Amino acid sequence: MAEPRLEAGNRISDRYTLVQRIGSGGMADVWLAEDSMLERRVALKFLHDRFAQDNQFIERFRREASAAAGLQHANVVGVYDRGEWEGRHWIAMEYVEGASLKDLISRGLSIGEAVEIVRQVLAGARFAHERGIIHRDLKPQNVLVDADGRARVADFGIARAGVSEITQTGSVLGTAQYLSPEQAQGFDVTASSDLYSVGVILYEALTGQVPFEADSTVAVALKQVSEQPRPPSALNPAVSRALDAVVLRALAKEPGNRFSTADQFLAALDAAEADPEGGGLGDTAAFAPVVGAPTAPTALAPSPPPGEGVVMVEEEPEEERGWLTRKRAIALGVLALLAAAVAVWALTRPETVTVPRVLGESAFEARTTLEEREFEVVLREAEACAPEDIVTEQDPPAGSDAEQGSRVVLTVSQGLQVEVPDTRGLPEAEAARKITQAELNPDTRKQASRNVNAGEVIASEPPAGTEVDCESAVTLVVSKGQILVELPDVLGDSEQSARAELERLGFLVNVETRDADEPEGTVISQDPGPGSTLAKGTEVTIVISTGAGTVIMPDVEGRSADSARQTLAARGLSVSVVEQETDEPSEDERVLDQAPAAGTRLRQGELVEIFVGVFVEPETTTTSTTTTDSTTTTTGPGTP
Numbered sequence: 001m002a003e004p005r006l007e008a009g010n011r012i013s014d015r016y017t018l019v020q021r022i023g024s025g026g027m028a029d030v031w032l033a034e035d036s037m038l039e040r041r042v043a044l045k046f047l048h049d050r051f052a053q054d055n056q057f058i059e060r061f062r063r064e065a066s067a068a069a070g071l072q073h074a075n076v077v078g079v080y081d082r083g084e085w086e087g088r089h090w091i092a093m094e095y096v097e098g099a100s101l102k103d104l105i106s107r108g109l110s111i112g113e114a115v116e117i118v119r120q121v122l123a124g125a126r127f128a129h130e131r132g133i134i135h136r137d138l139k140p141q142n143v144l145v146d147a148d149g150r151a152r153v154a155d156f157g158i159a160r161a162g163v164s165e166i167t168q169t170g171s172v173l174g175t176a177q178y179l180s181p182e183q184a185q186g187f188d189v190t191a192s193s194d195l196y197s198v199g200v201i202l203y204e205a206l207t208g209q210v211p212f213e214a215d216s217t218v219a220v221a222l223k224q225v226s227e228q229p230r231p232p233s234a235l236n237p238a239v240s241r242a243l244d245a246v247v248l249r250a251l252a253k254e255p256g257n258r259f260s261t262a263d264q265f266l267a268a269l270d271a272a273e274a275d276p277e278g279g280g281l282g283d284t285a286a287f288a289p290v291v292g293a294p295t296a297p298t299a300l301a302p303s304p305p306p307g308e309g310v311v312m313v314e315e316e317p318e319e320e321r322g323w324l325t326r327k328r329a330i331a332l333g334v335l336a337l338l339a340a341a342v343a344v345w346a347l348t349r350p351e352t353v354t355v356p357r358v359l360g361e362s363a364f365e366a367r368t369t370l371e372e373r374e375f376e377v378v379l380r381e382a383e384a385c386a387p388e389d390i391v392t393e394q395d396p397p398a399g400s401d402a403e404q405g406s407r408v409v410l411t412v413s414q415g416l417q418v419e420v421p422d423t424r425g426l427p428e429a430e431a432a433r434k435i436t437q438a439e440l441n442p443d444t445r446k447q448a449s450r451n452v453n454a455g456e457v458i459a460s461e462p463p464a465g466t467e468v469d470c471e472s473a474v475t476l477v478v479s480k481g482q483i484l485v486e487l488p489d490v491l492g493d494s495e496q497s498a499r500a501e502l503e504r505l506g507f508l509v510n511v512e513t514r515d516a517d518e519p520e521g522t523v524i525s526q527d528p529g530p531g532s533t534l535a536k537g538t539e540v541t542i543v544i545s546t547g548a549g550t551v552i553m554p555d556v557e558g559r560s561a562d563s564a565r566q567t568l569a570a571r572g573l574s575v576s577v578v579e580q581e582t583d584e585p586s587e588d589e590r591v592l593d594q595a596p597a598a599g600t601r602l603r604q605g606e607l608v609e610i611f612v613g614v615f616v617e618p619e620t621t622t623t624s625t626t627t628t629d630s631t632t633t634t635t636g637p638g639t640p
Helices: 055-069 101-107 111-129 191-207 217-226 241-250 262-274 282-287 326-348 363-372 428-437 495-504 561-570
Strands: 016-024 028-035 040-047 079-085 088-094 098-100 143-146 151-153 352-354 376-382 391-395 401-403 407-413 417-419 441-448 457-461 467-469 473-481 484-486 508-514 523-527 533-535 539-545 550-552 574-582 591-595 601-603 607-615 622-624 632-635
Touching: 016 040, 098 101, 101 111, 101 143, 101 191, 111 143, 111 151, 111 191, 111 262, 111 428, 191 241, 191 262, 241 262, 363 376, 363 391, 363 407, 428 441, 428 457, 428 473, 495 508, 495 523, 495 539, 561 574, 561 591, 561 607, 574 591
Parallel strands: 376 407, 441 473, 508 539, 574 607
Antiparallel strands: 016 028, 028 040, 040 088, 079 088, 098 143, 143 151, 352 401, 391 407, 417 467, 457 473, 484 533, 523 539, 550 601, 591 607, 622 632
């Protein structure tokens, strides 16, 4: 069946709408999609058509996708959903906006940045290993780093889940430069194999190069099995002696010589950071060759039975130039070396027993299983993210070979409660790492702060010291720094109005008073001045006029002119008298009006007017009457 065409706009399972293709690999294409149900962006990974023909592969894929969906951790890309669309199987995953670690390495990382990212990769791997999930293809291309510096491991969908594995017997799915020696030979893959791959990632992050390169993937696989890498410091002198030792132990050919758990790897990184010269390296130093000294190949691991041990890698097909091509010649050489190594190993090996897997069992069950195989069992208790009395670690790891009667150390959980660490004042990335190391899941919330620098932790929720269930979410309250606000102009406003406006914007208001001509209660000054940009919570001073130097116009209407003049002069006002005729005797020499009106606020010395009555007697009219005996004369205005 022809492979269905994927295009932007395709609707997948009536829920996801494809936006654009964001990646492609040997097994799958990856598309950015919109999830209409939850209104979020997701990454949809579609398996290539050739895998759809392998029913056994698809069934394993389904089981292992389900197992990967249970890995909810801050440093693991979440798997949300899976399904089939027009014959193509897909997985819906968390969409991480950022760059791959491969891109960051190509741009260049500092020593501190490289170690910090690898710490986060180890935190994600530890979480998976404790649940029986082996990634099997850890590489920088499968590590995504977001804008906040949080690293997340992707592609657990092709991981090993319990006894299931997406591989054929004696073959390998993975990238040759990052495969462990046992993986390159087709042997069983364990958590130690993942830690080898993390060692390669750290090597590349520190130096910009992988430990082993060659013209073909088969040649690379041969080097993984038979050659020792140069110390990272030979390529980057800034790498410390202690860090050299950590990397080279992670790259040990024998799984038993590597770190047995991610916690051991993390502890070694912490020790190297604390003591760069490696004064306290102990056994770790044994895995660091002297810089510049020639390195001898180590003994090869046993070869698998005939028909197994073939490294399956994806390459462009080589032109046929007869049966014995260059690649086949190299492959035959590898098989010949492996056969010789098997012979040596068979003649010299001690009597050994394969260590069984007892992780997740009760201490009693684990002890019984191991003692039945004649191992000496040592129990040690430790706080871990597991129910009480459950085995969380074993050393040597499951699947490794150990001498009969040798010791197996089991770490048994004391319970599920852990204490929230104190992260106050730490940078966000360091605080998140501290929370993750405490078996908790960090989240962040931003908040403005006047006292804590931007990017540093103000507090945590729950607070430091609280006992919580392991793997609980802990919210880090991270400072956004101070929020700046422009100071408004409140000059001329009343004290009440100015105070209300400034407090609404988040300022602290300080009020002072000053004698001034301006009306009492008016803002006559502010510090800082209008337009200044200040942080919320900053103190702003406003100066209020007391009204000293101003007077209130009194009411002098009806008073005598002399009394009014004296009253106004006593208040510091200049008086102008305007005479106004009146025909009322009672209004003579009395103030009939004033300007301005009573109650007006005036500056001292300001000129005011009073209108004073001047009595003027009204004109009289005489009427005369004349008869035969007398004459009456009436004289009025206008009479001649």
